[in-house]
Amino acid sequence: MTTSPATDFVPAVFNGTDWSVVEPLLNALVDREVSSAEEYEKWLLDRSELEAAIGESAANTYINMTCDTADESKQAAWTSYLENVAPKFKPVAFVLDKKLKELAEKFSKTDGYHEVLYRDTAADVDLFRDENVPLETELAKLDQEYDKICGKMTVEFDGEEKTLPMMGKYSESADRSIREAAWRAVASRRLEDQEAISAIYDEMVAKRDQAAKNAGFANFVEYIYKAKHRFDYDTSHAYAFHDAIEQHAMPFVEKLDATRKKELGLDALRPWDLNVDPKSRGELKPFTNGADLVAKTKASFDKLSPELGEMFATMGDGSNTNGTDNGNASLDLDSRKGKAPGGYQYMRDRSRKPFIFMNAAGQHRDVETMVHEAGHAFHSMYSDQEPLVWYRSAPIEFCEVASMSMELLTMPYWDNFYPSEEDANRARRKQLEGSISLLPWIATIDAFQHWVYLNPNHSRD
Numbered sequence: 001m002t003t004s005p006a007t008d009f010v011p012a013v014f015n016g017t018d019w020s021v022v023e024p025l026l027n028a029l030v031d032r033e034v035s036s037a038e039e040y041e042k043w044l045l046d047r048s049e050l051e052a053a054i055g056e057s058a059a060n061t062y063i064n065m066t067c068d069t070a071d072e073s074k075q076a077a078w079t080s081y082l083e084n085v086a087p088k089f090k091p092v093a094f095v096l097d098k099k100l101k102e103l104a105e106k107f108s109k110t111d112g113y114h115e116v117l118y119r120d121t122a123a124d125v126d127l128f129r130d131e132n133v134p135l136e137t138e139l140a141k142l143d144q145e146y147d148k149i150c151g152k153m154t155v156e157f158d159g160e161e162k163t164l165p166m167m168g169k170y171s172e173s174a175d176r177s178i179r180e181a182a183w184r185a186v187a188s189r190r191l192e193d194q195e196a197i198s199a200i201y202d203e204m205v206a207k208r209d210q211a212a213k214n215a216g217f218a219n220f221v222e223y224i225y226k227a228k229h230r231f232d233y234d235t236s237h238a239y240a241f242h243d244a245i246e247q248h249a250m251p252f253v254e255k256l257d258a259t260r261k262k263e264l265g266l267d268a269l270r271p272w273d274l275n276v277d278p279k280s281r282g283e284l285k286p287f288t289n290g291a292d293l294v295a296k297t298k299a300s301f302d303k304l305s306p307e308l309g310e311m312f313a314t315m316g317d318g319s320n321t322n323g324t325d326n327g328n329a330s331l332d333l334d335s336r337k338g339k340a341p342g343g344y345q346y347m348r349d350r351s352r353k354p355f356i357f358m359n360a361a362g363q364h365r366d367v368e369t370m371v372h373e374a375g376h377a378f379h380s381m382y383s384d385q386e387p388l389v390w391y392r393s394a395p396i397e398f399c400e401v402a403s404m405s406m407e408l409l410t411m412p413y414w415d416n417f418y419p420s421e422e423d424a425n426r427a428r429r430k431q432l433e434g435s436i437s438l439l440p441w442i443a444t445i446d447a448f449q450h451w452v453y454l455n456p457n458h459s460r461d
């Protein structure tokens, strides 16, 4: 697979978080005379390469910030990108978008291969407002603030300071009093920051609503469908999906809960009863640390497809704890204090190398996250020959096909994590039940978000 740049317009050594480096190249694209279809194609490739290079610098800065939210210099580097590059980049990108749209029309590059790029760019031109640039900067900083608050969260439990992902394993303890104590410890720790987090959310809702109104929309919901280039479905489809989940998935979830309650011999299911094995067999222990997780995941992919196994191996051995600072590492997996919450795959568009961030803490759900994010990484790697950066990624709805299918396709090979057949089958059952009970969770959040942004004046109460 080639990682060479598509054009030599951007120097090989390039810091896309330094505006003085970025600006002259952007201006060169704005000023360039384009007088033929061939010149248009070259202009597009150059713009693509420049955006890929800026995107990669931003990606590395973001990855390092989320890998160590307590490191002031990494925080400052990301803040500096948010304040000094992104807001200056957006108005120029708007000028370039207008130019792209005009040139595409002039040289008849609006259909076939060019159709989606043309359609998305035309939408971006419609939506751009100067006054939304500072709002977007503030929104990105609120997001960073949230990561910082969550990265700091730890609890004293079992005689040690533990991150919240590390607390997950107690939810599988066969001892109900341990599960309850762990759940309460985590919930009270979160509650300590509830004022700060709720304030961030209130501010985000208000700013998003303002951005939508600035762009001439009645509410953020209508605005964001267009901003996210959702042209193939609208809110009515989202609501129909919520209803379908309520009708078809919820009865199954209720049945699972009833069985669980009966098997555990409980009068009432409480939040701390939902992750334990209903037959009280104690916690699954699929792996010990990031390196072990990678070795076992690699062995599973090798059996599923040697090609995927090889692709996965190029990402590293899982022992890295330094974000992208550690040479060629493409993985930072183990949970530790200071890491932002969650997990993600981030494609670095210039080198065309993906990065996987996780908070692994030895649980089965980490196995699912690992193969899930690896699925996103394979998707990115298989797209890396596409010349235009805008076509090297898919909308999030489709991206999840690549990732969630990996959760299911690797299932036959989970004996790498679970030498005992009983444990492997427990994990498979958990996976299948989880695939369906995930849907109501998704629909609940999606319905809530639609409601919040259609009713932005409701208080948090």
Ligand SMILES: [Zn+2]
Pocket: 372, 376, 399, 400, 403
């Ligand atoms: Zn995903």
